[in-house]
Amino acid sequence: MKSLYITIALVFTLSVTAVATLYFLQPGPAKNGFDRGHMYSVKKLNEQQLRYNYWYITWLGEGRVYLGNYKATLNLFSCNYHLQDTLYQKLGFADGSRLRLESLKSQIVAKLNPKEDSFSRDGYVTLDETTGRMVYTYYYKNAFVYLDSSLNVLHTGQLIDTNSVAKIEVAEVKDGRYWMRTVSAPAVVVNKRGYTDGRLFYNHAALAGDNESLKAFDAREVIDVYLLSGGYSHSIYLPKYPGRKLTDFVVRGNTLIALYEKVLVSYQLTGKEVRQAR
Helix, strand or coil, X not given: CXXXXXXXXXXXXXXXXXXXXXXXXXXXXXXXXXXXXXXXEEEEEEEEECCCCCEEEEEEECCEEEEEECCCCCEEEEEECCCCCCXXXXXXXCCCHHHHHHHHHXXXXXXXXXXXXXXCCXXXXXXXXXXXXXEEEEXXXXXXXXXXXXXXXEEEEECCCCCCCCCCCEEEEEECCEEEEEECCCCCCCEEEEEECCCEEEEEECCCCCCCEHHHHHCEEEEEEEECCCCEEEEEEEECCCCCXXXXXXXXXXXXXXXXXCEEEEEEECXXXXXXXX
C-alpha cells in the first residue's frame, strides 16, 4: 500500500512538473510598447497558382490586376479581381513601374533629414495611380510621409509602434583604398511593405503588439490600416500561406488580393473594417 501511495505521488508530481514546464516554455506576450486596436480576420474567396516566380503587382485597372516580373521583365500576367480570366502576355518593352518607384524613393530620401544616417532613412514607396499622391514609409521606425505628385509633404504620420529611432548599428569598413559605411548587425525591421488607395494607408507590420501573443502574431500576416488624414484605424489579419511569404498586396473596395510569391489569393474584408475606417 505504501508503495502505491509513493507511485501516485510520483506520477502527480511529474504531471504537475510537465504542465508547469510547458506553460513557462510557451511564447509570452510581446513587449513592444503598443497595443493593436480593432483586429479583423478575412474570408478567403479564391486562389490562383502562377506559372513562374518573381512576380510583383504593378497596377490595377479596368477591373483587372496586373503583375510584372523581376526576372523576365517582358512578362505580364493579368486576371480579374476574382482571379479568373487569366492572361499571360509578352510586352514589347520592360515594365517600368519598379524603376519609377525607385526613382521616387531617391527623390524623397533626398528631401528627408540630411543629418540622419541614410540607413535610418531607408524605406518603401506606395503610389496611388489615380491621384499621383504617395506614401513613403520607413523600414526601421514608426513614421510615414504623405506627399503629393510634386513631392510636397502633405502630412507626416506616426505608426502605432514605439520605434521612433531606427535600431541600426553602422560601421565603417575599408574596401581597398576606400572606407565605406555599412550595417554591422541585423536591423530591427518595423514595416515591410504597404498599399494606399488615396484615403487609407495599409502597412504590413513586422512587430507584435503587447495585446497579442507571439504565437498568434507569427501565425498571421498583420496589416495595420491608417487614415491618411491622420490616425490609426484598425488591423487586418491575413492567414499565412504554407511555405510561402507574402510579397505584395492590393486592396480594391472590400477585396484584398495578396501575392504569396507565385500564388495569388483573394480575400473578402468583412465590411466592419471599411465601416471602422469611415
